[in-house]
Amino acid sequence: MIPKDHPRYRSLVARERLARCAREGVVALEGLTAHGRGEAFDYLIGEKTTGSASLAARTAAAMLLAARHAVISVNGNTAALAAEEIAALQQASGADVEVNLFHRTEERIALITGILEKHGARVLSGTVERLVPLSHDRALCLPHGIADADVVLVPLEDGDRCAALRAMGKTVITVDLNPLSRTARTATLTVVDEVTRAIPAITAACASLEPDEAGRLIATLDNTYLLRAAIDEMRERLSHALE
């Protein structure tokens, strides 16, 4: 039992949840190390949504709402941390939800689908095909899901798959605390924020965007600027860290 007054309460609860989900097979063991890397970057941005992340989240909302067919791709870490938040974003944006895994097994697909559905998400089903230009099972996706989408939101994605989705001509939005990762630099738009803060921020923006703001955000999107702003934020915090 984690004491509520522990200064790292939120972080410890997230770790406990991920560890439990790893024992149940929802989260890949590799997902635990991925989370640790994310936590380190979260320290550097002050464990809060920065101004540039907020702008990125509003732009993400505009892109999801403007899409012909938007799909939210969910992996084990995202389902463990943010299943309820994904269901709310689906409701607000009208996007489809597809479970798509790096460490793919049918058992994990079923477990993650179950968690998402328990929290109210509608999850696409069907027979997957090798449609993403990647070797091994990471190529698998649904013809009427990710393969058909023009806009894909892939939180906590691996760089190779992000690049392959871009090579298919898709607009790729990612959530990644590491602004230096290949995913962050390859995506069309990167929200440098923790997934449990980023997804609700995108959901809130879906409800509050004015049409002219949405068009302006899409037209002026500059992912390199957003990544530089996140790095500047980290540098600034580091330079005052021990004051």
Ligand code: PTJ
């Ligand atoms: O469930 P699976 O099989 O699809 O596997 C999922 C993982 C996460 C293991 C897989 O996609 C993977 O290996 O991802 P990477 O390449 O480690 O990338 C994950 C990125 O997400 C890293 O850059 C982390 O810094 C970042 N990250 C980790 N936790 C969070 C995060 N970003 C936002 N919020 C987090 N909670």
